[in-house]
Amino acid sequence: MKVDLSFKGVTGRAIADRRLKTAIDRTTMTAETKRRLALMDYPQFEAARARGTAIKDHVVANLDHYLEEFERNAVASGAVVHWAATAEEACGIVVGLCRQAGARHVTRAKSMLGEEIGLPHALEAADIERVETDLAEHIIQLAKEAPSHIVWPALHKTREEVAELFRVAHGRPQDSEDVPAMVESARRQLRSLFLGADVGISGANFLLADTGGVCTVTNEGNAELTTTPPRMHIVTAGIEKLVPSLPHAYALLRLLVRSATGADITQYTTFHTGPKRAGDRDGPEEFHIVLVDNGRSRMLATGLRDMLRCIRCGACMNHCVVYRQIGGHAYGATYPGPMGAVLTPALEGVEKTRDLPHACTLNGRCQEVCPVGIPLPTLLRGWRDTSWKEGLVPGSVRAGLWAWRFVAERPRLYRLATAAAVRAMRLFGRRGWIAGMPGAGGWTDYRDLPAPAGRTFMEQLRDRKTGR
Known part of the structure; x- marks a missing residue:
C-alpha cells in the first residue's frame, strides 16, 4: 500500500x-x-516584553556592528570564530574541526540550529559517532526520529514508549516505567560517554557582543557536561542570537524561561567565554564558534526581520x-x-x-x-x-475563491445561497451534530461538525430588529 x-x-x-x-x-x-x-x-511581563522586543529590534537593525564587536571580543578571549553563509558550509566547518581534533565520538547538547543545518547527518556521513546528551534528544536518537518540538523534542512519545526504548537500548535498563527510574537509566548510560568525548558541540541561546561570551540554558546540566570535559568545544549559533551585553541577556532570559517552561529561571544558565585559561581547573583547550547565516540576511531584506526576534521559547x-x-x-x-x-x-x-x-x-x-x-x-x-x-x-482553489467572491459581492445572491446551505446542512444533522456530509470530509472524517441553527445570522438579525 x-x-x-x-x-x-x-x-x-x-x-x-x-x-x-x-x-x-x-x-x-x-x-x-x-x-x-x-x-x-510576574505583573511586569508586558513591560518586560516591550523591552525584549526593543532589544531584539535594536540588534537586528545594527546586526553588522554587533557581529563585528562579538567577533573582536570572542577572539580576544581566546576563541576562534568561523563564518558560514550556508548550512553546508557550517557542517563542513564542524566536521573539519572534529577531524582536526581526531574525534572518534562527540557529545552534543540540544541545538535547533544544529538540526536546521543537518549537523547530525553530516557527522554520521563523516563516520563520527554522535551522542545526544539532552534526555529528550537521547530518546529520539534511540528512536531514529526527528524532534517534534523545539523545547520538548520527544513530546510525541508517551512514557510507556520511552520505557520500552530504554529497555532495548540501555545496558542496565530500568525495572519500571517511573520517570525517576528512566532518568537514572539514561544517566548510567550517558555518564561515561560525557567523560570520554573528544569534542563537545552545543548551540547558544544568546551571544554577548561586549564579551564574546556564549549563554546556554538547560534544565538537566547536560550542556555543562558536554562543553566542559572534552578538549574542544564547538558552538553553532545563528547570527540573530546576538545581544549587546549581559543585562540584555538577563532581560530576555526572564521572558524565555517563563514562556517556555513556566519557571522563573532555568536550572542551568551558563556563560562560556573562551577556552580554559592558566589556573582553571577544567574547561576545553580549544573554543570554536561557528556563526551561521543560512538565509537570515535574506530575511532582513525580504520583510521578515520581525521573525529574527524569535528566542525559540x-x-x-x-x-x-x-x-x-x-x-x-x-x-x-x-x-x-x-x-x-x-x-x-x-x-x-x-x-x-x-x-x-x-x-x-x-x-x-x-x-x-x-x-x-x-x-x-x-x-x-x-x-x-x-x-x-x-x-x-492550485487551480481548484483559485476557482473556488473566484466563485465565493462572485457570490459575496452580490448581497442578495449571498443571502439566498447561505440560507439554502444552512437548511441543507440541517438535513444531515443528528442531535445537533453532523457526522458526515458531502464536501465536508476534511472535517467529519475525524470529528463531528456542529449542526447550524435553522436560519442564517442575517435572518435572525432581521427578526430581532422587527421584534419577531
Whole structure:
C-alpha cells in the first residue's frame, strides 16, 4: 500500500492517531497552564516584553556592528570564530574541526540550529559517532526520529514508549516505567560517554557582543557536561542570537524561561567565554564558534526581520490549535508550529512549503503569547500572498475563491445561497451534530461538525430588529 506523503496525507494520519493526541496534550496543556501561572506572579511581563522586543529590534537593525564587536571580543578571549553563509558550509566547518581534533565520538547538547543545518547527518556521513546528551534528544536518537518540538523534542512519545526504548537500548535498563527510574537509566548510560568525548558541540541561546561570551540554558546540566570535559568545544549559533551585553541577556532570559517552561529561571544558565585559561581547573583547550547565516540576511531584506526576534521559547506552538492536533512531525521541517510555518518557507523556499502558511486559522493566539511580540499571523498572510502571486495556489482553489467572491459581492445572491446551505446542512444533522456530509470530509472524517441553527445570522438579525 502506497503511503501518502503529502502534507494533507501526513496531517490526516496525525489527526487520526489518538495516541499522538494524548502525548501532545500531556505536554502542551501543562506548558500552557504553567505559563499562565508564571505570568500571574510576574505583573511586569508586558513591560518586560516591550523591552525584549526593543532589544531584539535594536540588534537586528545594527546586526553588522554587533557581529563585528562579538567577533573582536570572542577572539580576544581566546576563541576562534568561523563564518558560514550556508548550512553546508557550517557542517563542513564542524566536521573539519572534529577531524582536526581526531574525534572518534562527540557529545552534543540540544541545538535547533544544529538540526536546521543537518549537523547530525553530516557527522554520521563523516563516520563520527554522535551522542545526544539532552534526555529528550537521547530518546529520539534511540528512536531514529526527528524532534517534534523545539523545547520538548520527544513530546510525541508517551512514557510507556520511552520505557520500552530504554529497555532495548540501555545496558542496565530500568525495572519500571517511573520517570525517576528512566532518568537514572539514561544517566548510567550517558555518564561515561560525557567523560570520554573528544569534542563537545552545543548551540547558544544568546551571544554577548561586549564579551564574546556564549549563554546556554538547560534544565538537566547536560550542556555543562558536554562543553566542559572534552578538549574542544564547538558552538553553532545563528547570527540573530546576538545581544549587546549581559543585562540584555538577563532581560530576555526572564521572558524565555517563563514562556517556555513556566519557571522563573532555568536550572542551568551558563556563560562560556573562551577556552580554559592558566589556573582553571577544567574547561576545553580549544573554543570554536561557528556563526551561521543560512538565509537570515535574506530575511532582513525580504520583510521578515520581525521573525529574527524569535528566542525559540516554543510558546506559539504550545498554544496553537493546529499544532495541538497534528504535532510537529506533520510540518515536515526542523521548526514546527506557527514560527516554523514562517521560518521554513524562508529557509527552504515557499514553492516547496506553501502548505505550511495555510495550516493556520489566523486566530492570533501565537502573537498574543509571543514574548517578543512577533506578528506571526501577519507574516503568515504575507506568505499566502506570495504563494498566490507566484501562481503556487492550485487551480481548484483559485476557482473556488473566484466563485465565493462572485457570490459575496452580490448581497442578495449571498443571502439566498447561505440560507439554502444552512437548511441543507440541517438535513444531515443528528442531535445537533453532523457526522458526515458531502464536501465536508476534511472535517467529519475525524470529528463531528456542529449542526447550524435553522436560519442564517442575517435572518435572525432581521427578526430581532422587527421584534419577531
